[in-house]
Amino acid sequence: MIKLIGILLIIIGFSLKLDTIMVVLLAGIATGLVSSIDFLEILSILGNAFISTRYMTILLLTLATVGLLERNGLRERAAKCIAMLQGATCGKVLTVYVIIRTIAAALSLRLGGHVQFIRPLVYPMAKGAAERNGALNKELDEELKSLANSMENYGNFYGQNVFIASSGVLLIMGTLKELGINGLEAYNIAKANFPMAVIAIILAGIRNYMFDKKISKKQVSSNE
Template sequence: MEWIKLIGILIILVGFIFKFDTIAVVIIAAFTTALVSGISITEFFTLLGEAFVKNRIVTIFLLTLPMIGISERFGLRQQAVILIEKMKGLTTGRFITLYALIRQLAGLFGIRLSAQPQFVRPIVNPMAQAAANARYGKISEADEEIIKAKSAANENFANFFAQNTFAASAGVLLISGTLTSLGYEVQATSIVLVALIIAGISFVLIAIDNFLFDLKMDRKYGKKSSKGGQKS
């Protein structure tokens, strides 16, 4: 009857199929598995508590959600928009390129940022939208969605291609350790040098893509005149 210990997997499958609460399904599956395996209720909660404490770093990101919500509630988004509107000549593409550069520099110095919820949604996208509105006036909803997508995509590009430019990053250590275990003596610095080249190439491509986006927007909307009208 050892197979009965797999009942937790069945519970998870059924829970996910019927779209029950994920956390509740996982806990019930774990609790049921513990009971059929001969683990007492006290031992189960002890194991659950120990696992939570050992992996509590994983749940720290949850603290950022209410913090960002509170910041937005008290005008973070509005102040970011006002700041961008005061910067003459700053286009959406230039701003997003600047943010991509900041993200790559953060990776170079080993600064890890969960930037989609903390920066892109509440700050980067509104500022990119503000740059477009300041330059062109009201833009279409379709272009607003494109700017939103470009803000998120450039965050991913910059973070992904620059995350191994720091010698002590998890990716560099994993690559170095794996190659060493296979008989290839590779130094972490060698991996970083290659990653720097890739990061540099990716940034050039990011800058070109954003520059072309600005040209496309200029052709579509023209530039606002000093009196708020559109140039022909």
């Protein structure tokens, strides 16, 4: 049981809101020591683990870049630009994004993301279009946030399975083979997922249209 001390340290460290990296490293070192592993070997294991997953540090660069752009007014500029477009509504902005995101996922292009696109760009643009005739209340604003994030999920989830080499298609093909269903290729699975991607875009568009109507109704009632 003492070998599980690392889990206990992580629970305590996260509960106390201590530095995440420090907590994880201490938990790893403590687990190694109670497992009678040499300290130098522990450091070697940690180093090898870092090197093998070093591509994950790219996310840190992305977060820093987005943070600098937001600090210098990216969100405000995006909202102002979309508010200047005639006929642009919150629902139309989100619908255009889900179409672009689905196509990008179908082509296996790394475009989109909650951190990289939704928070700094898509949400401010949608909010700017929504507030053309008045500010949103807190309830509508929170609903808009969830709706914008759902567009990312729809586009990524249904779009990626249209690409024949995606992990989702390969997982489906492997599962079907385990169940004894042979003769299906990745192309057949991707082709079958194409209608679902189209249906997802249509349903997302309807949902966005209904949200536009809800915003208009709320703004009209608040202005009276």
